Amino acid sequence: MTTQTDSKANISQWLMVFWRSAAVPLVAVILALLVGAIILLISGANPLAAYSALAKGAFGTPIAFGRTLEKATPLILGGLAVAFAFKGGLFNIGGQGQLLVGAIVAAAVGFGIDGLPFIIHMPLALLVGSLAGAVYGAIPGALKAYTGAHEVITTIMLNFIAINLTDFMANGPWKDEGIVARTPAIAEAAAIPTWGNIPIGFFFAVVAALATWYLLYRTTIGYEIRTVGFNSNAAKYAGIGVSYTIILTMAISGFLAGMGGAIETLGVVGRYQPGFNAGLGFDGITIALLARTNPIGVIPAALLVGAMQAGSSQMQFDANVPFQIIDVIQALILFFVSADMIVRWIIRVKPEEGEQVTLSTSWG
Amino acid sequence: MNKTNRPIVLEAKGLTKRFPGVLANDNINLKLHQGEILAFLGENGAGKSTLMNMLYGLYTPTEGEIWIKGEKVEMSNPGDAIDRGVGMVHQHFQLVPVMTVAENVMLGSEITSGGGRLNMRKAIQNVRDLSEQYGLAVDPTAVIEDLPVGTQQRVEIIKALYRHADILILDEPTAVLTPQEANELFRIMNDLTAQNVSIIFITHKLKEVLSVADRIGVLRSGQMVGTAMPEDSTETSLAELMVGRNVILQVEKSPSKPKEPVLQIQNLHVRDDRGHASVEGVDLEVRAGEIVGIAGVEGNGQRELVEALTGLRHADSGKIIIDGREITHFNPRQITELGVAHIPEDREKHGLVMPYTLSDNMVLNKYFKAPYAKGVIMHHDKIDQNGQVLVKEYDVRPPNIHALAQNLSGGNKQKVIVAREFSTPTKLLVAAQPTRGIDVGSIEFIHKQIVAQRDQNVAVLVVSAELDEVLGLADRIAVMFDGRIVKILSAAEATRERVGLLMAGSEA
Ligand SMILES: Nc1ncnc2c1ncn2[C@@H]1O[C@H](COP(=O)(O)OP(=O)(O)OP(=O)(O)O)[C@@H](O)[C@H]1O
Ligand SMILES: [Mg+2]
Numbered sequence: 001m002t003t004q005t006d007s008k009a010n011i012s013q014w015l016m017v018f019w020r021s022a023a024v025p026l027v028a029v030i031l032a033l034l035v036g037a038i039i040l041l042i043s044g045a046n047p048l049a050a051y052s053a054l055a056k057g058a059f060g061t062p063i064a065f066g067r068t069l070e071k072a073t074p075l076i077l078g079g080l081a082v083a084f085a086f087k088g089g090l091f092n093i094g095g096q097g098q099l100l101v102g103a104i105v106a107a108a109v110g111f112g113i114d115g116l117p118f119i120i121h122m123p124l125a126l127l128v129g130s131l132a133g134a135v136y137g138a139i140p141g142a143l144k145a146y147t148g149a150h151e152v153i154t155t156i157m158l159n160f161i162a163i164n165l166t167d168f169m170a171n172g173p174w175k176d177e178g179i180v181a182r183t184p185a186i187a188e189a190a191a192i193p194t195w196g197n198i199p200i201g202f203f204f205a206v207v208a209a210l211a212t213w214y215l216l217y218r219t220t221i222g223y224e225i226r227t228v229g230f231n232s233n234a235a236k237y238a239g240i241g242v243s244y245t246i247i248l249t250m251a252i253s254g255f256l257a258g259m260g261g262a263i264e265t266l267g268v269v270g271r272y273q274p275g276f277n278a279g280l281g282f283d284g285i286t287i288a289l290l291a292r293t294n295p296i297g298v299i300p301a302a303l304l305v306g307a308m309q310a311g312s313s314q315m316q317f318d319a320n321v322p323f324q325i326i327d328v329i330q331a332l333i334l335f336f337v338s339a340d341m342i343v344r345w346i347i348r349v350k351p352e353e354g355e356q357v358t359l360s361t362s363w364g
Numbered sequence: 365m366n367k368t369n370r371p372i373v374l375e376a377k378g379l380t381k382r383f384p385g386v387l388a389n390d391n392i393n394l395k396l397h398q399g400e401i402l403a404f405l406g407e408n409g410a411g412k413s414t415l416m417n418m419l420y421g422l423y424t425p426t427e428g429e430i431w432i433k434g435e436k437v438e439m440s441n442p443g444d445a446i447d448r449g450v451g452m453v454h455q456h457f458q459l460v461p462v463m464t465v466a467e468n469v470m471l472g473s474e475i476t477s478g479g480g481r482l483n484m485r486k487a488i489q490n491v492r493d494l495s496e497q498y499g500l501a502v503d504p505t506a507v508i509e510d511l512p513v514g515t516q517q518r519v520e521i522i523k524a525l526y527r528h529a530d531i532l533i534l535d536e537p538t539a540v541l542t543p544q545e546a547n548e549l550f551r552i553m554n555d556l557t558a559q560n561v562s563i564i565f566i567t568h569k570l571k572e573v574l575s576v577a578d579r580i581g582v583l584r585s586g587q588m589v590g591t592a593m594p595e596d597s598t599e600t601s602l603a604e605l606m607v608g609r610n611v612i613l614q615v616e617k618s619p620s621k622p623k624e625p626v627l628q629i630q631n632l633h634v635r636d637d638r639g640h641a642s643v644e645g646v647d648l649e650v651r652a653g654e655i656v657g658i659a660g661v662e663g664n665g666q667r668e669l670v671e672a673l674t675g676l677r678h679a680d681s682g683k684i685i686i687d688g689r690e691i692t693h694f695n696p697r698q699i700t701e702l703g704v705a706h707i708p709e710d711r712e713k714h715g716l717v718m719p720y721t722l723s724d725n726m727v728l729n730k731y732f733k734a735p736y737a738k739g740v741i742m743h744h745d746k747i748d749q750n751g752q753v754l755v756k757e758y759d760v761r762p763p764n765i766h767a768l769a770q771n772l773s774g775g776n777k778q779k780v781i782v783a784r785e786f787s788t789p790t791k792l793l794v795a796a797q798p799t800r801g802i803d804v805g806s807i808e809f810i811h812k813q814i815v816a817q818r819d820q821n822v823a824v825l826v827v828s829a830e831l832d833e834v835l836g837l838a839d840r841i842a843v844m845f846d847g848r849i850v851k852i853l854s855a856a857e858a859t860r861e862r863v864g865l866l867m868a869g870s871e872a
Binding site for chain 1: 674675677695696697698700701706710713714715716717718719721724728729731732737740741742744
């Protein structure tokens, strides 16, 4: 009897919590689609036709669905990278650079070694690529910890370095034969396979999301990272090595982004080719904000954006709508999620009173 | 003085405020008369700040009405309150440290002349006029971060007056003031009421209430349980009204039996944040089983001394020895692991992680140890159990371990820290301002705990700006002035007057 009412109360409580955290992103997406529809109308297209073509292109066939998952994979990892750093109080804009480094290093392991069995070669390439991303992420972490250089500035600069460095490698030391600037194709044993239409890399990304959540909320490492993120003075007081934790946070964040790049190389592109991964790391920022920096929330957020990207060419083909409208909608989502006061005002979900008035918390 | 025949400037009728799971204010009625100082007393979490925040438009009442100067008002933000002449000074000042007094005062209601240019000269003149009119003695061109806390508080008052406030709400203004600064504040409050400003004043210090209030309201568990006139009250009667039982205001303890030295400080030199010498050659010893109190006006090196002892600040030279081991350059974790507990002076800066739950906050000093963690895996059931036990033992209200620290009342935040620091085996307890912002009932409890620690052979170092606290608790009193320990007195030698003189820097 009591257990029954308890579980009922639990479910409704759970729904409340879910609504509180998911209401803003959900409504932001709906608003973005509505504004997108208005833009389509103004430009003389039929929004209904456009959106249904989009949905068809994303989910209409098993192949389409597979492509959605494939697009979502690096988005999950890029989103995780940003969300994870956020929990540590850091804004990692360098996901793109870390992803590129991960992608090219995974390619190097993929084409550079011959004769390894799949069971070793693929995981090795994935791991080394991710670790390269971790090292590349740790650099701005160390700069912040030891010199105070702000990570937003240093990660942006390191993005440029990564772009040029990978271009140089793909056009120089690691260049394939022929005229195209790209690395040789990876060995078959290094490739991440698909399961029917479903790319296995997607499952890696989902596991990474679950592992990230576990690390953050169930381990002392996560406790330390979050403590530093919320209040570095209290962290110091508690005996947490603040510098070390900042570097570790950035390294893990870079690992996740690097893994995104490595999976692209090993599971989609099959080699490293400049320009093929453009923008993936930056989309991570949108995903992380849409997921309200919740590692599990990153999965649906990435699926949504991945679906839009996967369906955009179908939309262009069927409804004759330029695929750039997807970029516009994505920007609108970002706008509504960031300007959450607008959304809250529309749906009347107030932030908790304590949130508004942090200024008045005091001795009194 | 009885001013209840004067016109009512502010009235609350049946005010109720409900937070999820907490009834913070329950059907409260109050009247504030023109030129009156109405003091509010109440235990930690009784609902004083909540009530004030409603009167200032920060919280919307769940039920009830607010009337200001005869008009019923609906306020949705502090701007609405300011428009009606209500000003509030929070404990944490809302000033821009790098700007001048005048710039801070006009921030948000700037005076401009043609084309939106700031008219600094006029602003400075206005601030100067206000400062003179109410005897506030503030230099409009001074930069905020160079000013002592008491002066910064007066800038907050000027900010309110500048916006034509004639109803002032002061939430625990004296918690961070030195006794001298507090007296200065009371003089200002009297000057203000003489010019028909009305004041609501919250404090935990009963002496202050008796000396400045015209009328006293007492809150308990969200309800107004009574009003009193200072002339009919004593500290004891007020304490009883607040807590609902008899409170012992004196610390009860037996003579100390000091044993071996636990903390030894030798010729310690430490710099402050700006690199100025702050602790200049301190020698001090604290033995197991004794309480040493450091008395001193704030800013004489106490903070830097404590931070050096606990590993939060680098010492320039000298030695710190704990339990026979030199720890001068140890980090905070190494020092805690030796059995040092630390109640930090600034609870919001060092002591708590505001967005964490109570149970997460209560393992800040031991989250990495069994049974709270095995390897890197944390055990939340054990962490919650720990929270549950401590919340009960230390009477944290509300007793909900999943509440966020940021939603606790000021005094309950302090209790969370005290509970945590007392919950691990300790050799040395360093307590800085351990009862700041705490109600009399809980002070009694915390003092008892500190004495109990002493009686279990813990060495205790108490730093407090409350002279009464140091005199009441300490077995030996070290007076700190200008970065040095100028004198160490036994409890018997330490009279209020003598320590007071030493604190002011004169030989006694
Ligand atoms: N934003 C909030 N969300 C939830 N509960 C809150 C919030 N603010 C206050 N409370 C609760 O309301 C009650 C009253 O708190 P309030 O801060 O008014 O106490 P107080 O009388 O000012 O205490 P203190 O003397 O410790 O400052 C407490 O139980 C507190 O935990
Ligand atoms: Mg309060």
